[in-house]
Amino acid sequence: MVNPAACPFCEIIAGDDASARLMYRSQEVTAFFPLEPATRGHTLVVPNRHAAELTDLTASEARDLGEAVLKTAQAIRSALAPEGLNVIQSTGAAATQTVPHVHFHLVPRWSGDRMTLHWPAGAAEDDQSQTRTLAVIQAALCGEQTTVEAEDRRQHLSFIQAVVTRMSQASSASKSWLLPLVTVTYGYAITSKSFFVALLGCLAVLVFGLLDANYLKQERAFRKLYDEVAAGRPIPAFSMNPALASPVGTRVNYWPDWPDVRSWAVAPVYGPLLLAGLGVAGWLLCR
Structure with a gap:
């Protein structure tokens, strides 16, 4: 369990990270650019309460977070007109989660951008x-x-x-x-x-x-x-x-x-x- 005081996302939410590019912050949710955006407009949306994994959220927090993801995605589509958009959420180290605070990546996509996602061929089960x-x-x-x-x-x-x-x-x-x-x-x-x-x-x-x-x-x-x-x-x-x-x-x-x-x-x-x-x-x- 990570102490919220040592969580980089909690620092951004609290306003303690002056270098953070904050998009908006409400009572429940905060959206900001990551330190190294994968594409133009790459945004993180996180709940303000420290929750390590997606399954730690309450029902009301999940609703607030879902509405914020939708609101942010609409703003990105309107402002940048990307050709596509990835919404990525990783829970657990096996799923490549590196910061133990629930977060959604909103990644605008254009043909030929540097972002790569590879799915394995074939079905995992019969x-x-x-x-x-x-x-x-x-x-x-x-x-x-x-x-x-x-x-x-x-x-x-x-x-x-x-x-x-x-x-x-x-x-x-x-x-x-x-x-x-x-x-x-x-x-x-x-x-x-x-x-x-x-x-x-x-x-x-x-x-x-x-x-x-x-x-x-x-x-x-x-x-x-x-x-x-x-x-x-x-x-x-x-x-x-x-x-x-x-x-x-x-x-x-x-x-x-x-x-x-x-x-x-x-x-x-x-x-x-x-x-x-x-x-x-x-x-x-x-x-």
Whole structure:
């Protein structure tokens, strides 16, 4: 924490720096030229109360500062007619803040001036990571991390549980549909001695197996979301996006993963049926 008495901006606000080129000073805000302006008309706008970072401002101070920034920008545009204008605010050393007193740079711009700003190419996060980052910030913005009522959380959990139940029912239904289908297909292949019908039955097993594995994957994803919501993690209220429960940077794969395929609910059911179909097809091929 910097002592306001040692702050160069506080000295300017107090009128103790005779070399300062003061533009104006109100009860709340002061505007002045920096020691080494980057361009013609480069101006700093600061709150009169010493606040080290932007987040230290009160709501009223932020309003006063915002109005002063707008007023100063309009004056600069009117007086100097620049081709453009940068409004820059840096908070923290990592953001290049060198004076620990909140300040906004208003930098008039002309083509070919000596001011340079470079943004990195490409996105810092992929689409799914951006979605999760957005959700976390929105939750903090709305104060949901501390204001979610117990009843709202219970309702959110019930919504997620309904999806888990639906995925489980869909998995059961896929098995119920497949068993008579493969029975008819394999039986017809044997009685009619049709190798291709046996392969058709094998294909049906593969398709239903993939569907069932995907149902299992979705069920696991929503169960993880359930655990995150139950633990009070920063998940937006009533969000049904299971990707929010995954670590930032995790890539979304819409195909079943190997653990889903070899699960006891999938491999022991569809594996023997597929082997039986292949056995029938092999027997018919060798006849």
